[in-house]
Amino acid sequence: MTTTPVLPPALADIVDDFQALDEPERLQLLLEFSRSLPPLPERLTDHPELLEQVVECQTPLFLTVETEKHDDGDVIRLFFKAPPEAPTTRGFAGVLHEGLDGLPATDILAIPDDMPDLLGLTRAITPLRMRGMSAMLGRIKRKVAAAGRASAG
Amino acid sequence: MPIAAETNKKFAAYAHPDRLVSTHWLADALAAGAAADGSLVLVESDEDVLLYETGHIPGAVKIDWHTDLNDEVTRDYVDGPAFAQLAAAKGISRDSTVVIYGDKSNWWAAYALWVFTLFGHEDVRLLDGGRDKWIAEGRDVTTKSTKVEPAEYPVVERSDAPIRAFKDDVLAHLGNPLIDVRSPEEYSGQRTHMPAYPQEGAMRGGHIPTAASIPWGRAAAQDGTYRSRDELEALYLDEAGLKPGDDVVAYCRIGERSSHTWFALKYLLGFDTVRNYDGSWTEWGNAVRVPIAKGSERGDLPTAR
Numbered sequence: 001m002t003t004t005p006v007l008p009p010a011l012a013d014i015v016d017d018f019q020a021l022d023e024p025e026r027l028q029l030l031l032e033f034s035r036s037l038p039p040l041p042e043r044l045t046d047h048p049e050l051l052e053q054v055v056e057c058q059t060p061l062f063l064t065v066e067t068e069k070h071d072d073g074d075v076i077r078l079f080f081k082a083p084p085e086a087p088t089t090r091g092f093a094g095v096l097h098e099g100l101d102g103l104p105a106t107d108i109l110a111i112p113d114d115m116p117d118l119l120g121l122t123r124a125i126t127p128l129r130m131r132g133m134s135a136m137l138g139r140i141k142r143k144v145a146a147a148g149r150a151s152a153g
Numbered sequence: 154m155p156i157a158a159e160t161n162k163k164f165a166a167y168a169h170p171d172r173l174v175s176t177h178w179l180a181d182a183l184a185a186g187a188a189a190d191g192s193l194v195l196v197e198s199d200e201d202v203l204l205y206e207t208g209h210i211p212g213a214v215k216i217d218w219h220t221d222l223n224d225e226v227t228r229d230y231v232d233g234p235a236f237a238q239l240a241a242a243k244g245i246s247r248d249s250t251v252v253i254y255g256d257k258s259n260w261w262a263a264y265a266l267w268v269f270t271l272f273g274h275e276d277v278r279l280l281d282g283g284r285d286k287w288i289a290e291g292r293d294v295t296t297k298s299t300k301v302e303p304a305e306y307p308v309v310e311r312s313d314a315p316i317r318a319f320k321d322d323v324l325a326h327l328g329n330p331l332i333d334v335r336s337p338e339e340y341s342g343q344r345t346h347m348p349a350y351p352q353e354g355a356m357r358g359g360h361i362p363t364a365a366s367i368p369w370g371r372a373a374a375q376d377g378t379y380r381s382r383d384e385l386e387a388l389y390l391d392e393a394g395l396k397p398g399d400d401v402v403a404y405c406r407i408g409e410r411s412s413h414t415w416f417a418l419k420y421l422l423g424f425d426t427v428r429n430y431d432g433s434w435t436e437w438g439n440a441v442r443v444p445i446a447k448g449s450e451r452g453d454l455p456t457a458r
Binding site: 031087089091123125126128129 | 201202203204206207219220256
């Protein structure tokens with residue numbers, strides 16, 4: 001059994017959910033995540049320039065991160081935009097949203113880069129398509145790191 | 154028992170109108186129960202592996218270009234036994250009329266059709282306009298999974314030579330017409346991959362010398378249907394300079410976009426000898442010492458050395 005001690009609890013739960021299923025059911029679960037991806041708040045839909053495209057994804061995916069101030073420490077909020085005709089991309093975005101939204105930056109930066117492989121989807125959706133998800137996570141981590149540097153400076 | 158081909162004015166002008174069906178024709182055929190009695194098998198083939206699950210034409214089965222049609226290990230298509238197993242599992246027998254449709258103007262559907270043709274499946278057609286047109290017309294889609302009655306499909310070995318070109322074939326073909334269906338930026342060498350597809354990149358940018366640049370999407374109209382015969386002739390005869398009877402090779406990046414062009418040249422304009430070079434730029438642009446032309450001009454053939 002793979003142990004994944006560094007994953008934040010919400011993401012660890014998602015990984016466990018995927019691993020408990022067989023391949024066709026994993027695809028179904030990814031489809032459910034694609035449906036549960038929340039829409040952008042209005043202030044972002046009106047300002048597409050605030051979003052950044054992840055060019056490594058086969059279909060247009062835009063994302064941005066924001067730092068939310070709290071008395072007990074800042075957290076990162078994630079925002080994604082992907083078209084409904086790209087359910088695989090939306091599904092990945094949904095997983096990352098549910099697993100990472102609202103966490104402190106240090107937790108997000110500690111997530112291993114190969115986390116997407118833990119979902120057990122590589123065979124069902126092919127390594128080519130998995131690279132899109134790794135790219136999405138990589139982009140989030142880079143943006144979180146950059147936001148941290150900006151606020152420290 | 155083959156299902157009668159569609160006749161309409163637009164299709165009648167094509168060289169092989171029996172290779173296309175319209176959304177209207179399909180809706181009638183489905184209503185008449187053609188899919189229910191197994192004489193027609195409707196196949197959806199998309200770029201996104203989950204798109205079918207979000208809603209598909211009632212009765213359609215899914216074939217994924219990557220997981221179903223490509224060999225898992227070698228860069229090649231599945232072999233005869235694997236194809237027979239796939240077809241049988243999808244309810245397709247050797248004499249089924251197979252109608253394929255998909256997203257992005259049938260980009261992947263044309264690719265699947267080309268692979269079916271490698272196995273000599275006789276009656277395989279494209280739904281003109283594909284998934285988007287069907288949906289735009291407000292026709293039925295469902296998320297209900299299709300119950301498939303497994304069929305029997307013989308093991309047929311692939312016959313690559315007539316419609317598939319390998320790198321050595323292309324080297325031997327130089328001097329004959331080539332169509333490069335990638336974007337102008339990929340053709341000129343400004344980019345080594347399609348916008349947003351860097352994972353399919355290459356070491357070198359440019360195109361195969363003398364290839365004409367006709368991006369694949371120009372063969373499709375706004376609604377995803379193929380352009381009329383006159384429009385296609387303007388594109389490939391007048392602009393690209395093909396002459397009737399030419400031996401043509403089309404290529405792109407991995408052979409999917411060029412399947413769309415291959416279909417237009419082969420079945421709509423009636424070129425007998427058209428091959429799709431599926432190694433395409435991801436092979437050519439990484440190969441050692443093959444000739445490459447840069448820029449928007451077609452370039453000259455290399456002189457022997």
